[in-house]
Amino acid sequence: MEFYFYSLIAGVIALLFSFGFAYSVLRKPEGNKKMQEVSQAIKLGAKGYLSRQLKVIAAFVVVLAIAFVFLPNGVDISIAFVVGAVTAYLTAYLGMNVAVRANIRTTKSAEDGVHKAFSTAVHGGAVTGFAAVGFSLIGVSLLLLYLGTSNVLLLIGFGFGASIVSLFARVGGGIYTKAADVGADLVGKTELNLPEDDPRNPAVIADLVGDNVGDCAGMAADVYESYSVTIVAALLIAVGSAAAGAATSLLAYPMYVLSIGVASSIIAMLFTRTRKQNMSVALYKGIGSAVIIAALLDLALTYFTGMPIGYFAAVLAGLVLTIALFWITDYFTGSISKPVIKIATAAKGGAGTDVIMGLSVGLKSTWPSVLAVVLAIFVSYESAGLYGIGIAAVGMLSLTATILTIDSFGPITDNAGGIAEMGGAPASVRSATDKLDALGNTTKATTKGFAIGGAALSATALFVAFAQAVGITSLDALNPLITIGIFIGALLPFLFSSFLMEAVGHAANLMVDEVRRQVKTIKGMLTGKAKPDYAKAVDIATVNAIKALIVPELIAILVPIAVGLVLGKAALGGLLVGMIPASFVLALFMANAGAAMDNAKKYIESGKFGGKGSDTHKAAVVGDTLGDPLKDTAGPALNSMIKVVSTISILLAPVFVAFALL
């Protein structure tokens, strides 16, 4: 049996598990009528946004699919591209649709105790986690069957399809969620002194919708992309590195590792449960057990297939990197970590020193993650050459189902808290959802470290694949054209994220205006007698997120094409060389600065330095506001950007080789 049948089976199993988890969540009871109203409003808002976003995505995908037909082997590339785009979208869509149903059920389960609610939220997250892995493995395996193993290069279309959807989902969702969040907080918390998720705040539904379209759909698409693109990169490198005829085993190995990842993630779900123990321990036990099981199985795989032990070392480097990134992110952004307390302390001097210290922590947090990735590259290369870098990335991403489960847990619990608050749930339920929400915040931050590191490693693998695709065996950084490419590459993440920050700032301001308007014009709103116009706020977030999508998308697509056409393939190689590390470090900075400032605010809210409502707290809220678009919009979107740029560079490599101005 061809190797891709095994991965096909693994993919189908993953998908079945996803459906199983979905079933187990959906059969749970929903909450009372008031809660259902809230949940319904969130569902509608999220659907409304996704359907508008879909139109824009579809337009891009159709245009690109037609354009790709003109490439050599264009029809196959187009097919692969559409498969990639559709499966990515399905993952995001499915994950989000379950999440908006899991939230209310999590709230309801909390009536029977926090551990029941925990399990509901974890299962809700697992739907996305296993769907992502399932769709991707099925997609790649079927394409391998269709294209044949001698046309692996055409798979890049699949990777690019996943990338482009991810970019839209990350950028659009990121802008939406933070425009709503910042807008809701600025007036609600600061001016009106309303608590989080208070139903009297007109922007509150938009905020809850944002969690789903940003943290859930956006993150799902992002990780789906990392996973898919990593597979493609590893297969491309396998072809590029193999001596004639030896290719098949090099192709099979990463697919086996990924199949093992599915099995390990399934087994690990058994450990991700809790009765009496600490819930965060349960989550970390889940990840830890997945890593250990995967490592053992990978070792066995390497042994029984007779592959060099160096391959296993490379895969292990990827697995260890996963743990290291979790640990590092937790150190810098954990709720009572030293750096977070440092920021909270700085807030005593005012908002100015809070944000200065917050950015400082973000800047400093970059070094251990970069060093960890660098070590993984070093070890995997020394163990298995360039091929090692590809399979290290595969090893790391093989546990995607587990990581994404834990990540999607975040927005579900966040929403559950909101529904509890708005649905007037009893104090015991709220206390349970609050605990889950706090945990979800931490897991959201730590999985971001994984997503960013994974993107960096898979982009590095893509870079190797690019060089092989365009036939560059040496990329001379002393050639000024390449130097120019490197400069432009380093510039790209800064330029790209400027649009995202601007869009959030702009839309949040509109949201603030709208909330202030409603406060003035809707009588009785603040006393709870009249209902705010939630739909208007949802509309503002939707319209502005969609509007702001286009320019950054075009930058990510057109800049590499322009450089490739005008300055040639070597300069484009330079662009990748400049872009990957700069984006990686910038994304770490942004994500960690934001998460640390968020937790510094929460630290003060827990009663330290004067607690909620004190001047110190107000100062920390400003830091949190700045941190929001850093950690949830600009930072994560860079992941998608580097992969879009890398995949389109490979995809159009034949064009750049055949034709270049210089």
Added chain:
Amino acid sequence: MEFYFYSLIAGVIALLFSFGFAYSVLRKPEGNKKMQEVSQAIKLGAKGYLSRQLKVIAAFVVVLAIAFVFLPNGVDISIAFVVGAVTAYLTAYLGMNVAVRANIRTTKSAEDGVHKAFSTAVHGGAVTGFAAVGFSLIGVSLLLLYLGTSNVLLLIGFGFGASIVSLFARVGGGIYTKAADVGADLVGKTELNLPEDDPRNPAVIADLVGDNVGDCAGMAADVYESYSVTIVAALLIAVGSAAAGAATSLLAYPMYVLSIGVASSIIAMLFTRTRKQNMSVALYKGIGSAVIIAALLDLALTYFTGMPIGYFAAVLAGLVLTIALFWITDYFTGSISKPVIKIATAAKGGAGTDVIMGLSVGLKSTWPSVLAVVLAIFVSYESAGLYGIGIAAVGMLSLTATILTIDSFGPITDNAGGIAEMGGAPASVRSATDKLDALGNTTKATTKGFAIGGAALSATALFVAFAQAVGITSLDALNPLITIGIFIGALLPFLFSSFLMEAVGHAANLMVDEVRRQVKTIKGMLTGKAKPDYAKAVDIATVNAIKALIVPELIAILVPIAVGLVLGKAALGGLLVGMIPASFVLALFMANAGAAMDNAKKYIESGKFGGKGSDTHKAAVVGDTLGDPLKDTAGPALNSMIKVVSTISILLAPVFVAFALL
């Protein structure tokens, strides 16, 4: 006559002009007794800081000078190193000493009208501008005489000496000035509602001292370093590019261009005056005329020395880049520019949206500057090969005297305003110094664009020189060791600046505590009946700036050494490749974000959106506070960092070639 005698003469002339300007400033009358008291306090504080900083610098310089003796040709390198360090320090010291005397005389001149004051401040700035150029040309020329033109490589010691002093001056001065500024503003403006430079604020003297040790001494050392290092890089590339025997004319050409720069700057001083016309027009006329005169003379030089016209094209690219960077920086940070108004508008939503938009503007501001530098590299390389990149940098830096004059104008006028305020000068004088201060703020921001761009271009030239020094003819970015170097290089500016931001945040907080303490304990201070304890605030800034110096210095010195020793010369090349663009873009982002947020605050203070004291203004003050260390500490210090890393890499190249672990 050997070519370096001409540059020696140019250097001596520049130094004579510097002394002449100093004389013309010092013979002007000082202000009244109260002003003299203030001026005296600033002088003492600045001297106290510099003497403590000198001890740390001296320790580093002595240790390094001894260590360098063990290199091949070690004694000569050590001598060159000490010459570089001493001349850099002299420039900073002289410039600052005149600045702390020019400030009070500017205030006094303002009694006779704003144009008199303008001329005093410009002359004060010119002392630094011409001293920098003079010391550097004399130093290099004498070393060429001593070492002989066949040992140009040893000049790198000179460059590193200048770099190391610049790093100290930038880092220490930057932390000092912003700790004091932020501390003074946070309590003074926000809590106590005191105006800027109010004598009742205990941190006000420290703030004024900071302008001198940071913006004046720090900037002088930074630009001195750029100038010196650029000369060295150009000469190194000349040697590396020359066919046997042809080296002398390639060595002579850049030295002639620099001599022409001195002449052009002197002539341009005639245009930098004003009677009725707008003062900013006068300054820009100064720069414009310097560029035009230099271009014409360089054209003549190229023609009469029979050098290829392509050399002139490269020099011209550098000159045009100077203008372009001014214009770009002004567009993004000018006092009524569109991006600045955007930030001010965002402040209506609160401090959170203000800083979000501020960072967004900073991020976006990077692209035109990067593109301008990239174009200059492209044109100069196409015109004259790698040598072209060296002389383009020389062309750009040849007008250093003019640029530094305009830049040093800033802290002098800032201080003049402070002295007027604290010395109780009449309203007409204050209005004059306010106008000068506003202009000085703009010139400080725009010259920063020049300093950052100049650093990027000269670092690129240094990178070429490094490759030639270690005998790398091709630096393969596909080699994973080099990839690792690139990642570490991109990381470096983030890590480095994190320490600076942290130091400012920390010291500012201590300053806030101290000011609050004095408010509580010194009775009658706020009513003006009792004097605050200025010395205590000065002491806090001094001690904390010195303390925070060491770690970032060590990072800049030790990381490249470690990479060179452990991973080898190619990985070190990778480090430079990753570091230069990332630092460049990050520095632009930081400097422009800071300047734009500063001016957004000033825009509101001019009466827009509610004016001073409104909520919008308070929000903008938070942005300004964050912007302060971005624009005056972390951003500029990156300039020095990339040059220290580049020069030490070249300096120790023989060691890395002979010995590397991998």
